[in-house]
Amino acid sequence: MWNKAAFLAAFLLSGAASAQEPMSAIDWLSRSIEAPPVAPAAPWKEGDEAGVHTSEIEVTRLDRSPPDAAGLLASSVTGLPNSLWSASDATTLSRLMQIAGRAELPAVRALMYTLLLAEADPPRAIPVSGDFLQLRVDQLLRLGAVEQAEALLERAGPETPALFQRAFDAALLTGNEDARCADLDNRPEIQVRYPARIFCLARRGKWSTAALVLGTAEALGDLTPYEDALLSKFLDPDVYEEDDPLEYPEEPTPLEYRLFEAIGERMPTAPLPRAFSFVDLRPVAGWKAQLEAAERLAAAGALSENRLLGIYSARLPAASGGVWDRVEALQRFDTALSRRDKQAIMRTIRPAWQAMAEVNLQVPFARLYGPSLLTVNLIGAHQDLASEIALLSAAYEEAARAIDPVTSTDSMLIAAATGRLPDTPPVQARLRAIYDGFQQLPSTEFQQLIKDGALGEVILRAIGKLANGTNSDPRQVAEALALFRAVGLEETARTVALQLILLPTD
Template sequence: MRSKALTLALIWAAHGALAQDGPLSAIDWLSDSVTPPVVAPAPDIPESAAPELVTVAPLDGPVLDAAGLLPPSMTGLPKTLWGSSSRADLAALIRSERADTLPAVQSLLYTLLLAELAPPQGEGADGTLLLARLDKLLALGALDQAQALLERAGPTHPELFRRWFDVSLLTGQEDRACAAMRAAPDIAPTFQARIFCLARGGDWNAAALSLETGRTLGYITAQQDAILTRFLVPELDEGATPLPIPNRPSPLVFRMFEAIGEPLPTATAPLAFAQADLRPTAGWKAQLEAAERLGRSGAIPANRLLGIYTERRPAASGGVWDRVAAVQKLDVAILSGDAAQVAMALPGAWQAMQAAELEVPFASLYGARLAQMDLPPAQKSRAFRMGLLSDTYETIARNHEPQNRMETFLRAVAQGDLGGLTPPNDLARAVLDGFSTPTLSEPMQARLNDGRLGEAILVAIDLITDGSRGDLSDVSEALAVLRHLGLEDTARRSALELLILERRG
């Protein structure tokens, strides 16, 4: 056992990477669950003057960076979207995109992250781009999407398995993750992961021996020793002082704290940890707060958010309970078909969703139905704006009679025809400029001329996010790029969200 443990320790200490030209990940909370691959050093002195052996590989093997869930027939994006862009530049752009952006832009980002696309031309496909896409999905809390992408690519490499293992831990599938680890001879677990999985499999003696070996070899820190000991010997919890909360717990540490009866809060943890609170074992309030966080990032669909909102009657008042009550009141009113009840419930529900920045999921659920109801003028105007945030925005705009200049402008944006209009404010002017014939910056024009279309889209996403808070000319350029590339629906929805949601800082 000591010999085997020593071998594991030495492997764990070795340095390796899936991609050799940059950091492994921007996600610093991933578990150290598996050891990196061993990279054997090249000998300093040649043993022979004969030519070196040439390593060959099949040309039709899987290309990690090309892995995706959405084929071009679904996304409408060309297979060669990345063009000749630098793989490292694309990875940096993907990792830098923010979660707090417009929902329409967020949706486009998800499409890029999940699309089947050829790797950048002229560069080897070593998985750098796939890791960046996966890490962005994890940062957005989109664990279901990340897990599906990992399983499509095949999580057989340590850096991919590491992410798959952590996703499984956060979604309550740790037994499946441990079984996969045992079944994969090329995956070498670290001491923490080995001890955890041995205990989950019921082999407590082997888990305890591994812990002792890790201590002896100095590969278990004092903090790790404390949590692992409590995890293996639950009797120590009786009357013991609670363990200090780690500053940046990994999913593995998170699950062990939960197992010893000291669950860690997720409200201030990275967004991916909120998924753990969607499990049936979590309390309703924790589920509600997690669903709202994940709803804002687009990680869960609106119907799932609604299902949690309407699960039962509010247990108290204030905060999330007031939002639950407001949504339930409107839901009942719409189901009844009583326009008077809807008119009374709509203002409170809309204000609650504005406070939570969940207007778009809310509108996708109710916008189309509200547009068909005979509401008083004030509520009809509110329902019109909600409808423009839904999938049927173009139909709703066509059937609405504008009551003021802003409604006239919104109606024109939804239909993609702003000719002859006078914008009602500066933001509307930026939108108008983006829908006319703006002059693109030299770097952006160069990207388009060189066929670096994916890079242009990623930069446009950044421009529209930051431009709405500062330089409105960036908004114009971003909208123009989206329209130039045929992303008309995203351009219109982004413009409508800018004008209706007032996301300006």
């Protein structure tokens, strides 16, 4: 466990800075954990030597990395160096991450997750130990990657109150709250507000104790009227059965969501931040809710295509329209492909593709089925569609070898997949931007950043240039592709280029 005395010392030294807004913040956090008050330094007494205190020595485990360096993906997995962030300052990275987080093109979103989960040395000038970890966790939560954020916090250890708050809220969304509630008993330094403490007591079946704590909180005036009403109804719903339902908060927290769920007044998650979709993946949610949550998360890259397929395949659709039609279309295609029935594949491939396009799931669909489609010889437009799907999969190079370069788009698809440019540049603006991106070098400014070792910063700046996805400015597209290639992210450059060509504009 990390040296808490060192943490408090850093907190003291940061002075007023620690009271300012953190590098990152999320509006919907539950505010269940309070930062402990910082005790004033002990006065100097005669006999102290130069202010040195002989306090008890604390031992730090050597088998755990510093929290800001923690990650789920080792350098050997990502191919990124441990110095990914160390040449940049934390404030700059915070700003760049916010911009890069708006880029929703699947290839750059996948790269963003890799950066956030990479094990690497932290940047310079971190105000407080754990701040850079908190920054990355907050970005993951904003993107909807709750399970990834939860796993990262588990790896690093949520040592600060702010990190524990995020671990607690992530657990509320994924259904792992019992483990975090148990942690509260083992972490006396964590000051828990009454709503979270009451919720955890009830989760463990200690309803009488929870009611006593609620009475204490009411007597002390430590609850808002809204918190009091919600917790009272949570602990004794029968008493308030005849009352009008409570109004939903405009921006509910994970704890408020779970309290409303417990009293039978479950909120719809569609209007809420993407992270809330994870509550609908729990077994207590109905299949329709699970399907819609899986679609929303998979479209953002926060849920793997294999888990999406597992939820799609759980049973037969119960009705028609909307998500039920998408389930039916995918199931029919999946069955046809697994049986290698060419006629059935040709009947079902386009309806399935169009169904996935309705919810921006073309790339997950392609990752699932693209390689297999290369092994089936279809006819005419059906074969063209199969090739297009395969180009959006990991088998894009193999798919490109089968393309007959009739048009400039065909030629640039081959170029994007193989890295070999045609002799003549295309005229169309987006295609020309891709062509230029595979030819030009980064600007002098970016070359200097690369030379200085600010690799993570350069990659974030490249991602930010694609914040408008398929509608990104052609010059920005060219610069982003040139940057990816300059730092060795050739595969990212190719998949970005293919997606820019094949995915529709907004």
